[in-house]
Amino acid sequence: MLAARxxxxxxxQSAFHIILPQALRKAIPQLSNEYSIILKDSAxxxxxxxxxxxTRTRYATxxxxxxxxxxxxxxxxxxxxxxxxxxxxxxxxxRVRMRGLVAG
Amino acid sequence: xxxENLWKWFDxxxxxxxxxxxxxxxxxxxxxxxxxAGKSTLLKCIDMLVEPDEGKIWLEGxxxxxxxxxxxxxxxxxxxVFQEFNLFSxxxxxxxxxxxxxxxxxxxxxxxxxxxxxxxxTVHIERDLWHKYPAQLSGGQRQRVAIARALxxxxxxxxxxxxxxxxxxxxxxEVLEVIKELAENGMTSIxxxxxxxxxxxxxxxxxxMMDGKIIERGSPREVVYSPESDSTKVFFEKVLQxxxxxx
Numbered sequence: 001m002l003a004a005r006x007x008x009x010x011x012x013q014s015a016f017h018i019i020l021p022q023a024l025r026k027a028i029p030q031l032s033n034e035y036s037i038i039l040k041d042s043a044x045x046x047x048x049x050x051x052x053x054x055t056r057t058r059y060a061t062x063x064x065x066x067x068x069x070x071x072x073x074x075x076x077x078x079x080x081x082x083x084x085x086x087x088x089x090x091x092x093x094x095r096v097r098m099r100g101l102v103a104g
Numbered sequence: 105x106x107x108e109n110l111w112k113w114f115d116x117x118x119x120x121x122x123x124x125x126x127x128x129x130x131x132x133x134x135x136x137x138x139x140x141a142g143k144s145t146l147l148k149c150i151d152m153l154v155e156p157d158e159g160k161i162w163l164e165g166x167x168x169x170x171x172x173x174x175x176x177x178x179x180x181x182x183x184x185v186f187q188e189f190n191l192f193s194x195x196x197x198x199x200x201x202x203x204x205x206x207x208x209x210x211x212x213x214x215x216x217x218x219x220x221x222x223x224x225x226t227v228h229i230e231r232d233l234w235h236k237y238p239a240q241l242s243g244g245q246r247q248r249v250a251i252a253r254a255l256x257x258x259x260x261x262x263x264x265x266x267x268x269x270x271x272x273x274x275x276x277x278e279v280l281e282v283i284k285e286l287a288e289n290g291m292t293s294i295x296x297x298x299x300x301x302x303x304x305x306x307x308x309x310x311x312x313m314m315d316g317k318i319i320e321r322g323s324p325r326e327v328v329y330s331p332e333s334d335s336t337k338v339f340f341e342k343v344l345q346x347x348x349x350x351x
Contacts, residue, residue: 002148002153002186002190003184003186003190003191003192003250003253004192005153005176005179006151006153006179006182006183006184006186006190006254007179007180007203007204007208007253007254007257008176008177008179008180008204008208008209008257009176009204009207009208010173010176013207013208017203017207018192018203021194022192022193022194025194
């Protein structure tokens, strides 16, 4: 912030051009963690995702009379969704990370 | 530049106690003193990064302490180099130097590029480093990029706040060399440093700060070898005992 102001940027310019880009880049790995949690816990995601998956799984159980396999499939679906989401964040992060700041 | 009776308090404790001095165009002033003397605070007040509580500062006849929001425009005229470099870590070396030109001076890209490249060459940072990020550069390289970033804004005065204190000794030389070249080419400079040899070499005037006050000032040789005040004598005795830097 000091350096940005030293070259003549206003506080607003410093925040927008310097602080924010750095803050976002540092925040992305954490956001990736949050995504996994939100997928399960947030109301919308829950209704569209969890309930939907669990409802269908229950119907499948009732319809087929087999309990184990539908739940296994549901579990698999969760893994795929969480993994795909985390991978997407990784991709974004690898594009924007500040090279050299962390090892690798 | 003229600084008149600058006072600054942090939590009721006075850090600057009535600092006054003048700097003529092309002059090189070096400020030395023990840690906690207020040297960093003084430089930051001059650049109005920290607002002084009392006193006035003029640059080229304009009173900076009276400006309000317009101070941003005048800050471009003062190049500030920090002890910790403070490069923008999300930008390459070249972009670090260019961002001020694009966003503050609002220059078109090709013009900004030309000025940035020239500034980087002035500090001897060659093309192969321009697209590296700060974390990929050595300390000496980072500090030189920081100097280039300040130079690109075409300041009328450069303020250096212990520019080599965070560097390994072997990297200190390359940065001091750049500062020396700029000074020899007429850049008005105020340098806070612990490097006594450097001060003796390039300063037009050496000021010793202690406990928020300038306790001694004069030509470097006078101040170092025949100081008037006892505190200065003690300060330099310690410095010379450890071979030339007051770190």
